[in-house]
Amino acid sequence: MKFSLIALAGAVASANASVKNIKLGNRKLRRGDVTEALLKNAVPFKTRRRLDGADEANEVDGSYSISFGKCIDIKTKSDDLFDENVIEQVQNGNALSLKSYLLFYACQDAYGYGCSEDNSDVYMVDLPTYLSVVGTKQVYKRNDYCEQCEQNQDTCAADNDAYEAADENENDDAQNQAEEEEEVEEEEDYDEEQMEAEEAEEENDEQMEEEEDEDNQQVEEEEDEDNEDQMGEDQDEDNEDQMEEEGDARKLKQQIDCNRCNALQCFDKYSNDDAVVTQAATREEIDTYVGEWIEEVANCKATNEYLNGQPVYIGPICSDYADTFEIGAFLDEDCTILTSLATLDDIVAAEQQANESVDVTGYAINSLKTAFYGTMTCESQEFEGEDGEEEEGEDQEEENEMNDYCKQLFESDLANFDDCAADAEEEEGQQEETDDAYSWYSYDMEDADEIDQVCAKIASFNGEYSNYYDSAASGSVHSRSRNGDLVKSAAASLSASAIAAIALACAAVVGAAAYVMGRKTEKVDGSTLNEPMYRGGQMS
Structure with a gap:
């Protein structure tokens, strides 16, 4: 993925170039049509037993989290496979038609400790939609928080003023100490006089108490029972008041962390230093390009x-281990006809050589890897304003409000696993009815566009899945151990030096500043797609 230095320089020249950032937890994602597909297509693959009469539609809220489960390919039949420019690749085992779907976990885990099959419902959605949502959320995470920082800029400015005032007070320490010592001496003199007066008063009080004890004893005994009853009532009222106060306190939004705002350099765009402003604008431009690349x-x-x-396209596909995604090469505009004769590495290298450009493909892919490996919380995070109070009309239900990213997954008509299993019987025999002159080509479904039918087909696999990407022939965006386990790296980010280098290149408009982070691609000679590349077991 790359963008022209000239184009980027033009964008950075206007330091206040608009980069649309919506409130954290309420972002309207760029190119919303893609992410809205997730909203419409996600179906529950397996759900835990719920209480009778429970409203399932209202059970998934901001207290839930999302984790990747497994990636599954559905091999399909497409007329484009038998085009004269493609059929030879198909016959040689170098091309096939498929669609990739993904199973993900949803559990009530607002703190992101992780979801698994044991504590979660399992949902299914197409891989491209899931990739778009979790990938863009990861890329825009910093911008989302900075949006809140900017909305609370006055609060953070007040904190800075307080720190500055504290620094000024330190210069007056000597004078303040002298004044404090003088006050202490005056207080000691006053305390001595006060103690003498208190001793005399105590003697008088003791004499009066002895005279009144006998008179009051009988009255106290009569009132004991009434007092106990009244105290119980008062205690109940106090407890109720305390619970109400605690409830109100829970409703208050969390206060913005100004230290984090500064650490994320959220206010750099307002700096008086032109270099800092340029770097801040460049960072936002890069995030925008990366987010757009992911959605493209x-x-x-x-x-x-x-x-x-044939024109070549790139798009997401399940890995041959079914445990993550890969970026494959395709021969159609829908990215359904996979070819092993072109690779992402070759495409990126050729395009970078043809144009002077900044390559941030590695940053984009690492953002996707971080999103896939981690847990995505659904909590909608907002922060209190300067007055420390919530806006009028807000209620306790907003405590568990879901952010827009997770809404893409759950606000839809849902089908349950039992329905998928029942529909699986109807899928049997479909291939026999549609076999023709190309009967030598086997497939799972003629097409894989109807989510309910796909869900039924996957249910019929009984946990054994076939995946068709060949990382040996086509390379991989992931690193693996000798045992084939994923080697997970730290979260992707652009360092300040990298951003500064890109900003300098933009200002000078010279050469290309290539930036490919932590990407390891292993390729060996190979020309065929072996099927199946993976025979999985039960979900783990």
Whole structure:
């Protein structure tokens, strides 16, 4: 993924270039049509037993978290497979038609400790939609928080003023100490006089108490029972008041962390230093390009490369281990006809050589990897304003309000696993009815566009899945151990030096400043797609 230095320089020249950032937990995602598909397509693959009469639609809220489960390919039949420019690849085992779907966990875990099959409901959605949502959330995480920082800039400015005032007070320490010592001496003199007066008063009180004790004893005994009853009532009222106060306190929004705002350099765009402003604008531009690249890939991104006269596209596909995603090469604009004769590495290298550009593909892919490996919380996080109170009309239900990213997953018509299993019987025999002259080509479904039918088909697999990407032939965006386990790296980020380097390149408009983070691709000779590459077990 790359963008022109000239174009970026033009964008950075206007330091206040608009980068749309919506309130954290209430973002309208860029290119919303892609992420809205997730809203419409997610279905529950397996759900835990619920109480009778429970409203399932209202059970998933901001207290839930999302974790990746497993990636599954559905091999399909497409007329485009038998085009004269493609059929030879199909016959040689270098191309096939498929769609990738993903199972993800949803559990009530607002703190992000993790979801698993044991404590979660299992949902299914197409891989491109899931990739778009979790990937863009990861990329815009900093911008989301900075949006809140900017809305609370006055609060943070007040904190800074307080620190500055404290520094000024330190200069007056000597004078303050002298004044304090004088006050202490005056207080000691006063305390001595006060003690003498208190001793005399205590003697008088003791004499009066002895005279009144006998008179009061009988009255006290009569009132004991009434007092106990009254105290019980008062205690109940106090407890109720305390509970109400605690409830109100829970409703208060969390206060913005100004230290974090400064650490994220959220206010750099307002700096008086032009270099700092330029760097801040460059960072936002890069995040925008990366977010757009992720959504373009999810949509099936066109490239400048051709294979036997056919344009080549790149898009997401399940890995051959079914445990993550890969970026594959395809021969159609819908990214359903996979080819092993082109690779992401070759495409990126060719395009970078053809244009002077900044390559941030590695940053984008690492953002996706971080999103897939981690847990995505659904809590909608907002912060209190300067007055420390919530806006009028807010109620306790907003405590568990769901953010827009997770709403893309759950605000839809849902089908349960039992329905999927029942529909699986109808899928049997479908291939026999549609077999024709190309009967040598086997497939799972003729097409995989109806989510309920796909869910039924996957349910019929009984936990054994086939995946068709060949990382040996086509390379991988992931690193693995000798045992094939994923080697998970730290969260992706652009360092200040990297951003400064890109900003300098933009200002000078010279050369390309390539930036490919932590990407390891292993390739060996190979020309065929072996199927199945993976025979999985039960979900783990």
